[in-house]
């Protein structure tokens with residue numbers, strides 16, 4: 001992208017202390033290999049009032065790595081917004097791969113949809129406009145769906161993570177991966193409560209409880225990667 005150098009991502013997008021170091025990571029290792037449609041999607045999302053919600057490009061790069069490592073074909077995403085992480089997934093999985101993409105907000109998805117179409121990957125996506133929990137419950141009504149998903153990505157309402165986890169663990173194959181975004185919630189999980197802004201307290205509390213739960217869940221192997229806003233990678237063991 002021509003104006004890439006001028007784009008200084010908000011330091012709050014990353015957890016690193018120095019914005020320059022984050023910029024270095026993006027310019028040296030993420031942007032050079034970021035497919036053009038993803039750059040375009042970032043550009044059209046930039047003017048959205050909630051642009052900050054889009055998955056960070058470095059986190060998206062790691063998603064691609066994980067998707068390739070497990071040779072993902074059947075995937076599910078909870079929380080689509082304008083579609084950055086969805087397009088990442090769609091560009092990474094094979095041509096006959098499938099993504100169930102769930103979001104209550106169709107308008108945001110429609111911002112990214114023309115770019116998804118132009119990239120030639122719309123056929124891999126089944127967008128479902130809905131609350132996520134009923135969609136997961138419906139999938140679990142069909143026994144063939146159990147243990148059938150290679151990969152899941154969760155980036156929606158943070159207070160429901162535990163509910164999503166209980167369902168996704170059943171839907172994932174043994175060896176399959178679920179990634180949760182925002183597990184460090186802007187670093188607030190490690191701050192004293194009194195230093196945390198009022199509007200971040202509920203999600204901070206949910207994340208602390210969720211992180212505790214994941215660490216004690218013997219069904220999974222976990223790794224909390226400190227990139228983006230904190231990405232916890234869980235691999236189903238049993």
Ligand SMILES: C[S@@+](CC[C@H](N)C(=O)[O-])C[C@H]1O[C@@H](n2cnc3c(N)ncnc32)[C@H](O)[C@@H]1O
Nearest residue numbers: 053054055079081084085103104131132156157
């Ligand atoms: C952080 S954004 C997702 C960002 C997206 N992964 C990306 O890369 O751009 C969170 C999204 O979750 C959706 N959401 C929130 N609560 C939800 C729920 N209960 N069920 C489904 N989607 C929900 C919101 O509408 C919003 O689009």
Ligand SMILES: O=c1cc(-c2ccc(O)cc2)oc2c(O)c(O)ccc12
Nearest residue numbers: 052053054155156157158181182229
């Ligand atoms: O600032 C946010 C807010 C959210 C968010 C909050 C509540 C919901 O029901 C859904 C989403 O998500 C974010 C996010 O995923 C991110 O990477 C950065 C900021 C925010």
